[in-house]
Amino acid sequence: MFRFDRVIYFLIILFSLFFLAEEGFAFKQLDGCGVWLDADIPISYVIDTNAFSNDEAAAIERAFNRWGSIPGSSLRFKREIYNGQKLVDDPFSYPIPNFHLITKASVTDVPDKYKDILYKSGGAATYLTYARTIENGRIFSGSIIFRTRPTADTNWSTSYSLTDTAYMDLESAALHEIGHFIGLAHPDGSFWEWLGGYVKYAEEAQTILGNIPKGTTVRKLYVDDILAAQTLYPAPSPVISQNEESGVAGNVTFIQSGSGFTPNGFATLHFCKIGTTVETTQYMAIDTTGCFSIAYLVPESEEAGSYEWWAVDNSTGKVSNHLSYTILTTHDSSIDQKFQQAYQSEMGTPQGIHQWEGYWVQNYIDTSGFESIMIYNPNKDKVYWVHGQIWSTVYKPYGGILQFGLPTSNEYSYPVSDSLNNVRQDFERFFVTHKPNSDPWWQPYPISLSTSVNPIIAQTDTGMYPPTFSLGQTFRQWGTDFTPNGYATLHFMMPDGSEYPTMVQRLDSIGHFDISYTPPLDKPSGKYTWWAVDNSTGKQSLPISYYIGSTTAPTRTITLVSPNGGQTLYEGSKNNAMYWQTTGNVEKVKVQLYRKDTKILTLTDTFDGGSVLNDGNFFWDISGIDDYSESYRIKLIACDLAGTCDYNVYDYSDFYFTIVRKAPSKVTGLNIPNSAVNQPINSNISWSKVSDATSYNVYFGPSLVYQGNQTSTTFDPGTLQYNTTYYWRVDSRNEGGVTTGSTWSFTTEKAPQLSVSTTDLDFGMGEAGTPTTTTTFTIKNSGGSVLSGYVNKSAGWFDFSTQTYFSLRSGEQQTIVVSGNFPIPPGWFETNISITSNGGNSQVRVHGLSEVYIKWSLANSPYTVTQNTLFGVGYRLIIEPGVVVKFDKDRVLQINGTLVARGTFAQPIIFTSGQTSPAAGDWGRIYFDATSTAAVFDPTGNYLNGSIIEHSIVEYGAGPDGIVYLNQASPYISRSVIRNSLASGVFSSNAAKAVVRDSELYGNGGCGITGFSFGSAVMNVSGNVIRNNQCGISLGNGVVNNNIIAGNSIGVTA
Structure with missing residues (x-):
């Protein structure tokens, strides 16, 4: 039978395909609307929990999460706690900056200036929801409004099986409005509205279409929606990193990591030896945060040379940055034996072997817990070391450089047959490849054992920090980790903040300089600061200071630069900064803490060591202060080196601060491992108690759905579905806010499944009344969970010779033995065996022929x-x-x-x-x-x-x-x-x-x-x-x- 309507439908589809081929799936931006700035940072929103039920709030949150989880897009959203704020006069302005309110409003709540937007002519309520969108790319305080009751016969629904046309699906509407929220307009209506009569709504269109029929659920994003998010908010290229740049084969483990990949996707890692075309790849799974990390212990068989590697996101095709590493010549086992003999005498634990300029270096931990360093000279076949306490407390804190003082029996060990001169020559070769003739060989000198991020400078130590020199006194300044054979520019800043002429210094073949410096006699006394810049790389060292003394002390003054008003600090916060300026001979500053007008603590009274630096900075931690109702203030007092303090010079009484509680720590100690499989369907989830949390928000389900707030650390989701992946997240919460937990998942066990080897058990033919005849069949668990049940005969002449109850794990089977006599009177006989279990039921037909034998x-x-x-x-x-x-x-x-x-x-x-x-x-x-x-x-x-x-x-x-x-x-x-x-x-x-x-x-x-x-x-x-x-x-x-x-x-x- 000819179907004209099908021909029309077919022609429309052909036309639509031609139209889309010409135009392409496309999206449309709102006129004059940009995109969110910093969209890679989650855009915060709050849901008015006074207006929405928990189910409704969960539906809106699912809509945000769906837009915020598009591969290849940086668009992310974060739900914040609703603190009861209300709409102000303008219903599309929320009173907290950079937050966006999701609420309901009645017709009377909408100002006249918006009615031409919300309603078309004639007063018909054609728009049920409205989202205020982006203005010139600026993040502002905006809202998404849902009508309290869209029309007289319409209400909001969260049902997954909505068909009642008296209801509008809330999650579908939220998906649509969030599209506007990120800057999308309805697509051109002429074609889509015409096509909508023939093509089912949203099957080939966009969620952002202008009309969602009532009684319909449209809970997914389509190709144009995804394309829009990826185009307007593209994800940045992924980034890779590694822990080492070089190492000896067999003795180095490279930790290679990556971030910014598609969560739960895959990446392909490429490795290539530089100078060759041979490339190897490795397929790597990405975790739920878009990261990966692998540990690669380089085998001793690895060929020495330089290697390059990079990673490609398999979902987006984006390529990461390229990194390289170098594999050094493998040492032989005889070197291990040298170190073995040496550190056994010290009762230490070896930590790893490295090669440097023909020498082998090994760190170890001695019995006192200090880190020590050993050096093996292969030319002399001897091992030398610096003992742990000296290395760990004197030398290592200098940012990874080695500095040696006068050798004593407490610092160096060496074979007693060796002369002191031989030891000197070894260490001179190893540490002092360049030294001034005026200094003894043991003069402290920095040598870097590893590549530093920035160059390092040092100066003569006078026993005080910073060191103090007299006018005209010569002292030593040196540096390391500059570009070999290059140049460095030395900068000097005077006490008044001005900079006098710089010095350009030639660097030696290993990137060092070493000079003797005499400050000019015409310069004022006070604190000087100097630093060095590598002219080749532009890298700058950290500045260090020294003092030039004078015969008269200027008047001491201290002025607080910042903070210049009240502050709110979080409990436990660290490195809270204060900055001040001083004049005169201010060598010490007392920093005192007051609660109201009562001094409760002197945080520091010196510049020497600790967290106070002699550059007008002070960094301090909030610790042991937990009175959130009181105000605190800081008082600064200027002192000289002799300890004379001017208590009335500066009393900054109005520098106050209050302490607020910070958000709690992140939830840890989850009882089910991430991505676990074969979990029982009656599983509960639990987590470790967070000491600073007062309650927990629990999200759980095949997709994350808010389950409620609770104080206990166990959540019972009830009986779960078999072979289903569930996602769960626990957010810790207190008065200071909410800390979002990690999203984990597990998959439940497969359902048990009963399998029977046969459903037809033929006893064959036999003489009536003959002795017992036996046959068997098997039952098997072909599913996942434990299969349990019973085997019962319904009627008949036989019985079982085995236990009829069974309990089988996955893949296990049990043989059922059926036995009996051929019955009298003769004839065909039949009965059934019934099998009932939690994995299904079955029947086995048992039959045969009982005969009377007549013989001629x-x-x-x-x-x-x-x-x-x-x-x-x-x-x-x-x-x-x-x-x-x-x-x-x-x-x-x-x-x-x-x-x-x-x-x-x-x-x-x-x-x-x-x-x-x-x-x-x-x-x-x-x-x-x-x-x-x-x-x-x-x-x-x-x-x-x-x-x-x-x-x-x-x-x-x-x-x-x-x-x-x-x-x-x-x-x-x-x-x-x-x-x-x-x-x-x-x-x-x-x-x-x-x-x-x-x-x-x-x-x-x-x-x-x-x-x-x-x-x-x-x-x-x-x-x-x-x-x-x-x-x-x-x-x-x-x-x-x-x-x-x-x-x-x-x-x-x-």
Whole structure:
């Protein structure tokens, strides 16, 4: 039947495809609207929990999360706690900057100036929601408004199966409005509105379309929505990093990490040896935060050289930065043995071996817990070291440089046979490759053992920090980690803040400089600061200071620069900064803490060490102060080196601060590992108690859904679904705010599944009342969870020999043994075994044939059939070899049960006429009824059981059709002679797979074999000699193989 409407629909689809091919899937921005600035930082919003129920709030949050989880987009949203703030006069302005309120409002709440936006002419309420959007790329205080009741017959719904057109789906509307919120307009309506009548809404369109039908859920983003987020808010390229730039093969582990990839996606890591084209790759899974981290222990077999690596985000195709690392020559085991002998005498623990300029260096931890350093000189085959306390407390704190003072027995160990001069030469070669002639070799000198981020400078130590020198006094200044053979510019700043002329210093072959410096006599006394800049790289050292003394001390003053007013500080906050300026000989500053007007603590009273630096800065921590209701203030006092303080010079009494509670620590100690599988469906989730949290927000479900706020650290989600991935997150909460936890997931176990090896258990045939017969079947758990249940017989004659209850883990199986006697009276028997379990139910049919055995023995032969004789169902006639069975006139042997007539070649069984002069047609026939037992064969065709005529002679019968008559019966006739029948030898009426094999059929008045078989009933005739009959074979359906057919009036007919 021709369907005109389908043709129209097809043409519209073709047109739409052509239109989209021309225009492309596209999005449209609102006129004059930009994008959010810093959209890679989550945009905060609050949901008015006074206006929305928990289910409604969860629906809106899901909509934000869907927009904020698009691969390849930096767009992210963060829900903040609603503190009860209300809309101000303008319903689209929220009173807290940089936050956005999601609320409901009635018609009367909307000012007149917005009614032309919310309603079209005629007063019809066509807009149910409205989002204020971006203005010139600036983040402002905005809102998304949902009508309290959109129309008289419409309300908001959160149902997943919404069909009632009296309701509008809240989550669908939220997805739509968030699209406006990020700067998207409705697409051009002409085409889409025309197409919407023929193409189901939102199947080929955008969530941002102008109309969402009531009673419809549109809870996903489409290709144009995703394209818009990726185009307007593209994700930055991923970034990779590593912990080492070089190391010795076999002794270095590279920690290679990456961030900014698509969460839960994959990245491909590329590795290439520099100077070659050989590249290897590694496939890496990305975690839920878009990061990965791997640890690569370089094997000793790794080829030395420089390598480059980078990573590609498989979801977005974005390529990270490139990094390189160098693998150094592998040391042999003899070096390990040298260090082994050395540190065993010190009872230390080795930490790793590094190579530097032909020497081998190893760190170790001594028994006091200090880190020490050993140096092995392969030229002299000797090991030297600096003991732990000296290295850890004197040298290592200098930012990773080594500085050595006068060698003493506490600093160096060396073989007693070595002279002090030899030790000197070793250390001079290793540490002092360049030194001034005026200094002894042990003069402190910085040598970097690893590449520093910035160069380092040092100066002569006078025992005070910063050091103080007299006018005209010469002292030493030096530096390291500059560009070898390059230049550095030294800068000097005077006490008044001005800078006098710089000095350009040539660097040696290892990037050092070392000078003797005498400050000019015409410069004022006070604090000087100097620093150095590498002219090749532009990297600058940290500044250090020194003092030039004078005979008169200027007046001391101290002025606080910042902070210049009240501050609010979080409990436990660190490195809170104060900055001041001083004049005169201010060498010390007391910093005192007051609660109101009472001094409670002197934080510091010196510039020496600690967290106070002699550059007008002070960094301090909030610790042990937990009174949130009081105000505190800081007082600064200027002092000189002699400890004389001007207590009244500066009292900054109005520098006050209050302490507010900070948001709690992040939740840890979750009881189910992330991405765990095969979790029980009755699993609870729990986490460690957060000491500074008062309650917890719990999110849980196949997608994160807010479950509520609670104070306990255990959440019971109830019985879960099998084979389902659940996501969960726990946010800690207190008066200071909410700390978002990590999103974890787990997958529940698969459901148990009952599998039964057979549902049809055939006991076969057996003599009634014979001893117990046994057979088996198996039950198996093909699912995941534990399968448990019972096996029960519903009725019948058998019982079980094993326990009927079962409990099976995944993949396990159990054999069920079924046993019983063949019942009396004889006949077909049947019963059922029922299996009930938590993984499904099943039944196994148990059946068989119980028979009474009747035997015609050779001793009583011959047997004469004087009457028509019937062997019914459940009766088996067994005829021994050599028995002769004679039939009176027209008598019939009818088999409704089983006939087993198996003679031998030497002693055939004979079925013949009882007449003195036998002739064809003297007796009736052997009649197999449809109820007779069919012959059963094994897979290779060997006879197993059932009715059979074998090594027998059947002669002189007739019957109306044939001497052996098969009425829908399937016996097995083998190695027998069928002859001198008045009609056919074998006559089959729709015989079900009867078999006549290796027999001789001749001298019959009809065909040797006649068969009327239809459908699937296939008679098998093979290996026979069929001769001198009226016809050879006449079959309607059958398989005829390897027969000799000769001397018949008609050979073969169908």
